[in-house]
Amino acid sequence: MVVTAPHSEESLARALRALPAAPDAWVAAAKELPSLRARLDGLVERAERDAAFRGEVLADLEAAVRDAGLAPEPTTLAALRARLGGGSPE
Numbered sequence: 001m002v003v004t005a006p007h008s009e010e011s012l013a014r015a016l017r018a019l020p021a022a023p024d025a026w027v028a029a030a031k032e033l034p035s036l037r038a039r040l041d042g043l044v045e046r047a048e049r050d051a052a053f054r055g056e057v058l059a060d061l062e063a064a065v066r067d068a069g070l071a072p073e074p075t076t077l078a079a080l081r082a083r084l085g086g087g088s089p090e
Contacts, residue, residue: 039068040076044083058084 007015043064047054057064061081062072070076 036070036076039070040080040083043068043080047084054084 043057047057058081061077065072065076065080
């Protein structure tokens with residue numbers, strides 16, 4: 001018995017081509033993700049090595065994120081807080 005997919009690769013390709021282009025803001029955000037992740041990783045690595053720095057970061061997370069050249073977006077702050085073990089935001 002041969003099991004076939006409900007759609008061929010060609011029909012899926014046609015369907016994808018028919019979709020509207022991704023908004024420019026989505027494309028720009030996707031391009032920034034690797035840099036954002038690298039800067040956040042660097043901040044976390046430094047905080048893991050240096051307890052005093054970790055305390056400073058957790059005391060004013062928004063300032064630490066800004067100092068790292070990032071926008072203190074709520075999702076960024078929550079992810080960083082979780083990675084540093086600082087609990088969830090209030």
